[in-house]
Amino acid sequence: MxxxxxxxxxxxxxxxxxxxxxxxxxxxxxFTVLVLIIALAAQGWNLLGGIGGQTSFGHSMFFGxxxxxxxxxxxxxxxxxxxxxxxAIAAGAxxxxxxxFLSFRAGLRGSYFAxxxxxxxxLLRVLANASELTGGAAGLLLKLDPGFANMQFSSxxxxxxxxxxxxxxxxxxxQKIVNSRFGAHLVAVRENEDAAKALGVDVLTxxxxxxxxxxxxxxxxxxxxxxxxxYIDAGIAFGIWISIEALLAPMVGGRGMxxxxxxxxxxxxxxxxxxxxxxxxxxxxDLIVFAIVLIVVIAFASSxxxxxxxxxADRFSSKEGA
Amino acid sequence: MLKVENATMRFGGLxxxxxxxxxxxxxxxTGLIGxxxxxxxxxxxxxxxxxxxxxxxxxxxxxxxxxxxxxxxxISGIARTFQIVQPFAGLNVHENITVGAYLxxxxxxxxxxKAREVARQVGLEKDLEKSAASLTVAGRKRLExxxxxxxxxxxxxxxxxxxxxNPSEIRDIIPVIRTIRNSGVTIxxxxxxxxxxxxxxxxxxxxxxxxxxxxxxxxxxxxxQAVIEAYLGxxxxxxxxxxSAENTGGPNA
Numbered sequence: 084m085x086x087x088x089x090x091x092x093x094x095x096x097x098x099x100x101x102x103x104x105x106x107x108x109x110x111x112x113x114f115t116v117l118v119l120i121i122a123l124a125a126q127g128w129n130l131l132g133g134i135g136g137q138t139s140f141g142h143s144m145f146f147g148x149x150x151x152x153x154x155x156x157x158x159x160x161x162x163x164x165x166x167x168x169x170x171a172i173a174a175g176a177x178x179x180x181x182x183x184f185l186s187f188r189a190g191l192r193g194s195y196f197a198x199x200x201x202x203x204x205x206l207l208r209v210l211a212n213a214s215e216l217t218g219g220a221a222g223l224l225l226k227l228d229p230g231f232a233n234m235q236f237s238s239x240x241x242x243x244x245x246x247x248x249x250x251x252x253x254x255x256x257x258q259k260i261v262n263s264r265f266g267a268h269l270v271a272v273r274e275n276e277d278a279a280k281a282l283g284v285d286v287l288t289x290x291x292x293x294x295x296x297x298x299x300x301x302x303x304x305x306x307x308x309x310x311x312x313x314y315i316d317a318g319i320a321f322g323i324w325i326s327i328e329a330l331l332a333p334m335v336g337g338r339g340m341x342x343x344x345x346x347x348x349x350x351x352x353x354x355x356x357x358x359x360x361x362x363x364x365x366x367x368x369d370l371i372v373f374a375i376v377l378i379v380v381i382a383f384a385s386s387x388x389x390x391x392x393x394x395x396a397d398r399f400s401s402k403e404g405a
Numbered sequence: 406m407l408k409v410e411n412a413t414m415r416f417g418g419l420x421x422x423x424x425x426x427x428x429x430x431x432x433x434x435t436g437l438i439g440x441x442x443x444x445x446x447x448x449x450x451x452x453x454x455x456x457x458x459x460x461x462x463x464x465x466x467x468x469x470x471x472x473x474x475x476x477x478x479x480i481s482g483i484a485r486t487f488q489i490v491q492p493f494a495g496l497n498v499h500e501n502i503t504v505g506a507y508l509x510x511x512x513x514x515x516x517x518x519k520a521r522e523v524a525r526q527v528g529l530e531k532d533l534e535k536s537a538a539s540l541t542v543a544g545r546k547r548l549e550x551x552x553x554x555x556x557x558x559x560x561x562x563x564x565x566x567x568x569x570x571n572p573s574e575i576r577d578i579i580p581v582i583r584t585i586r587n588s589g590v591t592i593x594x595x596x597x598x599x600x601x602x603x604x605x606x607x608x609x610x611x612x613x614x615x616x617x618x619x620x621x622x623x624x625x626x627x628x629x630q631a632v633i634e635a636y637l638g639x640x641x642x643x644x645x646x647x648x649s650a651e652n653t654g655g656p657n658a
Contacts, residue, residue: 264507264516271504274493281453281487282556283479283508 087262091342092254099247103240112239114356118348119246120307124325125332125344126253127300132330133339134257134266135293136273137187140197141204142301142329144182145175147211147320149302150309154223155216164234168306175302176295183294187287192276201326208321222316225309234310246307250345253300257341260296269293273339301329331373335380337389346388351376406431406591407452407483407560412461414447414615421447422458423615429560434582434592436606436623440636444615445595446488449562452593453485454478465560479508482559486549486566488595492537498524499533501548505555523555527581543574547581554585561585563594567601579604603627611635 085093102115124146132138152171156162162170186199211217229237236242260266268289271279276286309315319325328348333339336347354376355369362368384391407429414422422444429435437445450456452463454475462471465481473481484505493501502520510516524530527547532540537548546566553561563582567575579601586592596602602609602623609626611619613635619626626632633642 262513264511264513267500267504267507267513267516270496270500271493274495275491277455278487278491278493278552279504280455280475281479281485281491282505282552283476284504285474285476 086258088258088341089255092251092258095342095345096247096251096254100244103243109239112243114352116239116243116246116307116311118352119243119250120304120311121325121328121332121352122345122348123246123250123253123307124301124304124329125348126250126257127297127302127304128329129333129339129344130257130260130300131293131297133333133343134261134273135269135290135297136339137290137294138193138197138330139200139297139326140330141200141202141326142297143321143323143326144200144204144207145178145298145301146305146308146325146329147204147207147317148178148298149175149305150315150320151211151217151223151305152302153306154225154309154315157225158223159216163232164310165232168234168303171302171306172299175305176299178302179295179298180291182298183291187290187294204321204323204326208317211321212317217317220316222314222319223309225313227313235313242311246311249303249307253303254341254345256296256300261341265289265292270339331377333387335376335387337387340387340389343387343389350388406466407593408462408464408467409448409452410462410464412448412451412458412463414444414451414456415459420615422451422612424461425612425615425617426461427610427617427620429591429593430608431591432586432589433607434586434594434605436602436609437593437595437612438597438602438609438626439612442614443612443635445612446564448612449485449564449595453483453562479556479558482557483562484553484556484558484560485562486546486553486564488564488568490545490549492540492545492548494536494538497534497536498529498540498548498551501537502529502551502555505552508556520551520555523551526584527551527554528577542569543571543578546570547578550578550581554590558590560591560593563592563596565595565597567596567598575601599627 099115124142127145128139128142149171152174153167156167156170157164182200182203186196191199212220217223227235229235236245268279268284271282271284272286272289280286305320331351332344332347334347335351336345337343351373354372358372359369380387409425409427411424411426412422413420413424425448437448439445447456451458454473458471462469464470465483470478470481493504499520502523503516506516506519506523510519521533524533527550529547529551532544540548550566567578570578575598582592582605606623609620609623610617611626611632618631618635619629630642633645
């Protein structure tokens with residue numbers, strides 16, 4: 084017996100896991116790995132911004148902290164890759180706690196909170212670009228040494244399955260939260276803070292829990308990125324690109340819905356790739372597609388693809404009943 | 406059980422509540438009335454912990470709670486409704502009430518069940534699946550009530566739950582409030598609908614311009630000179646008395 088909401092998660096995961104049986108193209112796996120990494124980062128964003136309603140413009144800070152923690156521990160101290168992963172996730176959670184404590188305790192909400200997160204991300208980008216520990220502007224290279232112990236896999240499908248395992252875990256955790264008291268509190272805080280307080284919800288604690296879990300998830304995505312590409316620099320790790328990816332995917336897929344980020348990431352990048360294959364010579368054409376998709380979603384389906392599907396399903400079933 | 410002692414709330418130069426005290430007896434329905442802008446809602450916000458009083462103390466069962474956060478007070482057993490209803494608009498009625506029920510029930514299935522039970526109590530059982538945003542005014546007031554009730558409070562602060570309702574809706578909800586009291590919840594209510602105050606309250610406090618000007622049973626308070634003047638203006642109590650004397654005097658006078 085599986086609980087409410089888990090069946091779609093299992094089905095989607097199995098579907099992606101089965102792709103190596105029918106597809107053998109490396110570019111497909113490159114694409115899927117990147118999308119899964121983005122989906123994981125976006126799931127972190129979704130927990131805080133979608134379910135909790137605290138919109139962040141700077142989730143790259145957690146992505147970067149994860150990526151740099153993992154690569155610094157490995158290159159400077161020779162720590163095992165899996166241990167570095169654990170440390171990186173912990174660092175992401177801690178960073179979330181600190182940023183959350185500073186901004187939520189001061190009562191920052193909405194666009195003020197969004198701007199503060201952006202400022203933190205930019206600050207870290209500048210620091211990472213200047214510091215020697217992070218390799219400065221040259222960035223950090225992980226030594227190529229494929230093997231399970233180093234969390235490096237020469238086979239792309241294998242790495243895809245690893246990334247998929249992470250995404251699956253994040254989906255299960257998010258669904259578990261949604262079904263729980265903490266999830267209800269988080270939604271209550273999103274909908275109306277004062278009403279939540281009156282019902283005994285400790286708003287600050289709920290937000291802090293959410294942002295540290297969110298930071299942990301997005302940090303894990305950063306680790307996956309560096310384990311796959313074996314290179315990181317400040318522009319990638321703390322760049323605005325991943326902040327935007329992390330918030331765009333849930334927006335398009337379905338903000339606050341468990342499968343929203345994954346669906347959104349696949350839709351956006353799927354469309355981007357298709358356009359690129361048609362109009363490969365035009366640089367940035369996929370970004371234009373992103374923009375169009377975003378405008379269409381905001382104008383016609385403000386609750387994202389999943390929200391739209393749900394609405395259609397409701398309408399259909401109510402027609403059936405009538 | 407609930408005591409407010411000499412509470413004063415200043416917003417800059419404005420004194421919203423001025424040295425007001427009240428004492429709610431356990432198991433009672435106590436009313437708080439007063440003209441618009443008297444500071445009733447401010448006093449509620451102080452009791453529920455949303456505002457920190459400039460001076461004064463609040464205690465529940467003799468325990469000082471003046472510095473406690475709102476959510477801590479909810480745990481101690483104070484629940485409030487909002488005058489301007491604050492539903493979780495994106496959620497349905499059942500989910501709204503469940504948030505309240507989670508205060509005493511950590512397990513989702515227990516909380517969901519408790520919410521259903523409370524919905525039945527306030528007459529929302531048919532609307533459980535409706536979106537909170539789609540409810541009528543009367544429905545939203547019931548939802549406010551249900552959500553507060555789902556926290557299983559010891560004292561319930563009702564801030565004008567009858568305002569904006571039509572007479573038949575008011576008639577429907579009065580027995581609900583009485584049943585809540587009979588189930589052992591003490592009630593402190595702000596209300597303008599005098600029919601309800603006279604009907605429900607055993608004890609009434611009157612606040613005017615931030616000051617507590619009268620208290621007593623509803624009948625006593627309604628005939629109090631200071632109360633009449635607070636509502637109708639200075640000298641009106643005298644004028645009314647004179648007019649009624651003239652009227653009873655009949656055509657000879």
